[in-house]
Amino acid sequence: MMESQPSIAFWLLAIVILTSGFMVVSLRNIFHCALNLIMCLFSVAGIFILLGAEFLAAAQVLIYVGAVAILMIFAIMLTSEISNRRIVQTTENKSVALFISVIFALSSVFLIMGTKIWRMSDQALPENNTLTIGKYLMTEYMLPFEVVSVLLLAAMIGAIVLARKEAS
Amino acid sequence: MFPYLALAAILFSIGIYGVMTRRNVIGILMSLELMFNAVNINLVTFNKFIIADGLSGQLFAVFVIVVAAAEAVVGLAIVLLIYRNWRGIKSDYVNVMKW
Numbered sequence: 001m002m003e004s005q006p007s008i009a010f011w012l013l014a015i016v017i018l019t020s021g022f023m024v025v026s027l028r029n030i031f032h033c034a035l036n037l038i039m040c041l042f043s044v045a046g047i048f049i050l051l052g053a054e055f056l057a058a059a060q061v062l063i064y065v066g067a068v069a070i071l072m073i074f075a076i077m078l079t080s081e082i083s084n085r086r087i088v089q090t091t092e093n094k095s096v097a098l099f100i101s102v103i104f105a106l107s108s109v110f111l112i113m114g115t116k117i118w119r120m121s122d123q124a125l126p127e128n129n130t131l132t133i134g135k136y137l138m139t140e141y142m143l144p145f146e147v148v149s150v151l152l153l154a155a156m157i158g159a160i161v162l163a164r165k166e167a168s
Numbered sequence: 169m170f171p172y173l174a175l176a177a178i179l180f181s182i183g184i185y186g187v188m189t190r191r192n193v194i195g196i197l198m199s200l201e202l203m204f205n206a207v208n209i210n211l212v213t214f215n216k217f218i219i220a221d222g223l224s225g226q227l228f229a230v231f232v233i234v235v236a237a238a239e240a241v242v243g244l245a246i247v248l249l250i251y252r253n254w255r256g257i258k259s260d261y262v263n264v265m266k267w
Contacts, residue, residue: 010171014175018179021179021182021183021202022182024182025182025183025185025186025190025195025199025202030192030194030195033195033198034198037202040202040205041205044208047175047209048212051172052216053212053215053226056226056233059233060208060233063234064205064236064237067237068201068240071244072198072240072244074244075248078248079247079251093189094189096188097184097185100184100188101184101185101188104177104180104181104184105177105178105180108177108180108181109177109178112170112174113174118169118217120169120217120218121217121219125215125216125223126222129223129226132223133223136224136227148235151235152238155237155238155239155242158241158242159242159244162242162248163245163248163249
């Protein structure tokens with residue numbers, strides 16, 4: 001079984017991802033949660049670079065950190081109830097949720113560890129990551145590309161229609 | 169390959185925990201983003217170690233990112249609507265369709 005030993009960078013990124021991800025779901029101040037989410041997304045971009053997906057890392061930083069997280073912060077700023085001590089941020093079924101997620105994590109990790117037969121391939125990824133992705137998007141994945149652009153257009157129009165003030 | 173998959177699994181279950189416990193709708197959306205990222209790590213890992221001759225995993229991750237962005241846009245528009253109607257963004261306010 002080919003097992004490439006991950007570098008020290010992977011462990012550092014993994015620690016940052018898991019701690020900031022845990023902060024996202026556990027902190028009381030929702031604004032701090034958003035900042036931790038940005039940290040987590042940056043570290044996931046680092047993981048992508050370790051896995052040889054440079055284009056995806058750039059897209060992650062541009063779209064997630066640059067657009068989605070900023071949008072979240074805008075929404076937090078536009079609404080209230082951000083950082084009051086009295087606000088209960090969690091529902092009452094906390095222990096059930098903790099139980100379910102711990103069971104899910106343990107079972108999937110054991111499943112991954114127990115699986116011995118991966119059809120590993122020894123080939124390297126294509127050189128010139130971005131070039132190859134661009135070629136694929138314009139040839140083989142033409143239809144999904146167009147569909148996803150229609151989806152983006154629909155999401156944009158839908159958001160405008162939803163957030164517009166009613167002209168009563 | 170195993171540490172990457174384990175990292176993705178643990179990140180996904182952190183996201184599950186957040187979705188189930190958060191009372192703030194924006195918190196639920198942020199936990200959803202964590203789960204999307206876990207899925208993307210999985211896709212890229214399999215692309216590197218299993219089917220290294222093509223880039224289909226990375227392409228699928230690109231599409232996942234786009235769909236996640238669209239979801240965040242529509243979700244946050246709905247959050248603003250909830251805030252406008254109920255003066256707050258707790259998810260227990262939205263129980264109109266609850267039987």
